Amino acid sequence: MKSAIAIELPTTRHRWCKWHVLKKAKESLGGIYSKNSIFKKQLHELVDEIVSIPEFETRWAQLVEEHGLGENEFLARAYQNRDMWAKPFFTETFCTGMTRTQRSESANHLLKTYIPRSAPMHLFVSQYNRMIADRDADEGKEEHATKQAHRSLRVGVPLELHAAQVYTRAMYQRFSNELFKSGKFSCADEPEAGNYRVILLDYGPYMDHGLVEYRVGSNPFATDFFCQCKRFEHCGIPCCHILKVLTHHGFTEIPAGLLLKRWTREAKSVGDPKLAAVIAAQQVTDLDVAGHYFFDRDQ
DSSP, X not given: OHHHHHHHOTTSEEOOOHHHHHTTHHHHHGGGGSTTOHHHXXXXXXXXXXXXXXXXXXXXXXXXXXXXXXXXXXHHHHHHTGGGTOGGGGTTSOXXXXXXXXXXXXXXXXXXXXXXXXXXXXXXXXXHHHHHHHHHHHHHHHHHHHHHOOOOOSSOOHHXXXXXXXXXXXHHHHHHHHHHHGXXXXXXXXXXXXXXXXXXXXXXXXXXXXXXXXXXXXXXXXXXXXXXXXXXXXXXXXXXXXXXXXXXXTOSSOOGGGOOGGGBTTTTOXXXXXXXXXXXXXXXXXXXXXXXXXXXXXX
């Protein structure tokens, strides 16, 4: 599959499903990977949070040495193929934050709830149509809830109010969580215009992706921002570090370059004047992303 994708789909990013990579960890590692083991906690923190390649490699080596697993074949094979599944190696690939095959697996599960395994063709068609109708109805309910629900503001800055006006209900909650996390950081301007240092104020038990300082930059027009953690490029929503810069400088609205139309209330709209600037800003981005699909091991 790897060879075929490289030849036939050269502009895509082929990655393995992280769940499938780690699913045999218990079988291969034994008791050290038990439910409440320190090793298991450290391993999952490493593969879920770290976004820096050098830090990932350093901490992996430390973890293996600390627990005496230098000769473990499973860990050696996983590390050897780390560029195919580890988070730091595809943070710049837009995949809405998915690192597993949950999209295809959830679709399979949904089909199985409507259609029996041995269903004849006529039953398959009727049940499939019923499934689509139910999905449309659920989507309609969510759209209605998005329009009707009152957004509770946790932080109380103008940026939060703007997010409540443009994002869907679910995406506003994710944005709100990132904005709340930004309170743990301070922002310092660099001598070069459009560059900032975002610094974690109090480490305590909290470590942000293993780092305590992030570099954030912007274009000359302050419409696009770029963070070292690459969360926006990976998930399509501004990270807490960028949001810290925005609140520090008194932004009242989310810059156009940080708003993906797919997450807004007007995702289905083509000509809404309120989001005309956002759509225009995203045209180049959409063309760039269109050729970069996320391929999992089992897809």
